[in-house]
Amino acid sequence: MTAIYSLVPVPFLIIALALVARRMRPFVCVASLLMWLQVGVAATVCLPHMAAGSAPLASGGLRLDAVGSLFVVLNTVVVASALAHAVGFFAREAEGAHGPSMRALREFYVFAALFLLSMYAVVVADNVGYLWIAVEATTLLSAPLVYYHRSHTALEATWKYLIICSVGIAFAFVGTAMLYSASQRVPMLGDGSLSLTALSGHARALPHGLLRLAFVFVLLGYGTKAGLFPLHSWLPDAHSEAPAPASAMLSGALLNCALVALWRISRLMADAGEEAFVQATLLPMAVVTVLAASLLMLRQRDLKRLLAYSSMENVGVMAAAVALGVGSGFALQAANHSLVKTALFLLAGNLLQRYGTKSIRQLQGVMCDQAAQGILLLLAAVAVAGTPPFGSFLAEWQILAAAADGRHIATVAIVCVALAVAFVGLAVQVGGVVFGDPLPAGREERGGAGASTLAVPAAMVMASLVLGTMLTPKLIALVAGFGR
Template identity: 40%
Template sequence: MTLPLTLPVAVMVLVPVLVPLAAACGYAVLGWNKVTAWLGALAAAALLAAAVVSAITVSGTRQAVTAWDLLRVDPLSAFMLIVIGAVALLATLASPAYLAGDHTHARAARRYGMLTQAFIAAMALAVLASNLGVMWVAIEATTILTAFLVGFHPSRQATEAAWKYVVICSAGIVLAFLGIVLVHYAALHAGLTAAEALDGAALARHAVGLDPGVMRIAAVLLVLGFGAKAGLAPMHAWLPDAHSQAPAPVSALMSGVLLSVAFYAILRIKLITDVALGPATMRVLLIAAALGSLAVAAALLLAQRDYKRLLAYSSIEHMGLLALGAAIGTRLALAAVLLHMLGHGLGKSALFLSAGHIHQAVASSRIDAARGLIRRSPLLAGAFALGLLALLGMPPFSLFASELGIVRAGFAAGLGWAIAAALLLMLIIVAAVGRHGRRMLLGSPPPATQPVTQAIALPRTAALTLIVALAACAILGITTGPLGDLLHGAAAIVGATP
């Protein structure tokens, strides 16, 4: 059922896209200074407020608000807007202190402000788009915009990472484009009009009439294509290089929310293919991607020597867990997947922002250079340690609750073998990350001959951002509060069974 479009709701639908674009234009005209530095945070706060209003409008239902047949807000897209708004607010609040500590000149800072705000707007458009083609365009736009942000620092490593990111993600997005073309072909031959052939809601309603052979090929292409952008194996290789070279707030946005936006596209495709083909096809594809991603993360985390790359490989693990939950496909599993997206976004934002301040202080991303962190900055070390605990799924953080939900749903759905394999790989990951984290936090400080053995100062705004992110992640682990109805409504859209 579609709710009537009123002027206030139309404004709320447009705010998540138009306000960040307006902020990007503001940076282009006014530049970056002590006042405009906070323009991005104001835009992110407006996006989050609009997401909350949209969530209240559609919460606990399967209803949607459609604007001009282009934008659509239902519980799933409203929840994703909350994830985008929350992580964007954390990243933009931390940006002024990070750029000041990095001694970024005004021209580069203006470029940073323009690109990050356009990036946030593109992600908002991707989750609001009712048309698969528009969603594809928005996700491709994030690739173009973030390529310049990955290569923001003038270094050979950053340039190589940006090119690698562009090549792999563009290859993936081409596969996704071919998949969408096949879906369009199947829709036209099933009798849908040209206007309906790429509309997500119309495709879901008429999916039973889509050609199974064509849709099976489309499903493979779409999972590979959008999976490349989500950091799923086997097209994950761009992720550690890009996340280790991008500015810390950008890494928080990319790992904390961009990967989830790409996975949101897979969920939308799953909604169609499950009706057209039955759940078995997507289940096989997603379980393969999930276990492959967990295996890659476990293998590469064992001998990791770079703490920023460590966090990036951890993102591959968590995307694998999302794929596993989506493969299970029940409403409990899907609710856990969505909660995991939000918890991962909050926890990973705190970790990447902490890592950015550590990197500025020790002038290196190597784990050995950051040894003895707890002696040099107890607050920063505490935030980093709590972030690692959240990342490893320890209580009371929300990742513990979401991982437990995925495990319970998997055993209930008869996929105990996949859950057992995932738990074994996760045990290896916990041991590897715990070992590296202990070296950073409790190890002996580097010799005096190495740079920076002095205390590490943390700006007040940065400290507040880390505290808020970790506190929100912990609160969600105890209670979902007003998000409960929204989670159930969003899970009901994609989940086939209770």
């Protein structure tokens, strides 16, 4: 079990260095290298427990199983990629008239490391109470990343994020209390238990009425944190106002945590024989989320808000996988979305620094100005829209096939239409940015993106392509035992 705790030292080392560093340029380079060391640590610890049939590590309310292992590695890769890109990102910001202060950079790296630790806590929690605390911690520790620029709009987005997600987590707390109350009705659980392993082992004995009510409250709580419609209003503001590396972490890693929380509780419901109730409550919410996000994408004029609504659309697809119990589809969709959306937000950050605007209308003709950036942006948009041969296409196909097998024909039809609308929205908006006529005046140009700022996005897009073409059978076999 001590293997889980080996994930802790590197983030705390980054925090310590951030607090004592006198020159931030060397520090951000060291922090980036340390995070890639953390990727190696996470892979070493987690890969043996990711395969189907492998024994999980469990102790003290923590459990490292296939689910936790996958998301520990995935979230670590996202944060490492964001901090690698941040080296050049913050260096370019420092060249401007209003570059980041030493205090702002210290806070960014301290809270980024703490944020990663809180996400670890979510995905390895084997206790419903610990799970609730960890999800709330991700909100509190990521809020300073949203407020990084200290602007009025960033302050508004931060408070909106904190208030809405805190209200949501209050609902999840009520659901957690109801689960504990339900466990007290089972003699084999003594005075009650919040252990997911214990609850699952006696799920059939839990009072089903109370269990259903608990799931509704948990769904409202963690659904708010995931950005499910109509609980999503914090998501576009927070993603838009945060600096690009933070936006990448919010979209590529944070949203996964809320969905993992829903997955854990939904599997408990399945053990209790309540799969139909989970589908009746979560599946319509997921479908409406995909449809609403797709329609909202059509009218966006801000590039980062467009990407935020794309994240919301992908969350809806993953929530559908959770509702249907399609573990491998959920895992594959989460992996591809995390990789590609990280690339998209980092590329959007490059454009914002280059042109000083997030307005899609002011970002026309990137291909004429920066061909490599334009090609990567186009490929990433195609990948996140679920187009073959990228991995998200196979994930969405698998989820829709499961829905069809379960005779959810209306779900399949609505989601297919919504995905087509989302594809059109991304194609029109991103196509204009890439291929539109460059504006002759009216935007400030601050210098092109160098190779270092394109390396991480290129690697993320390539990884999604590999998942969709070369490694998909191995990945599906790896997560075939994707369970609690």
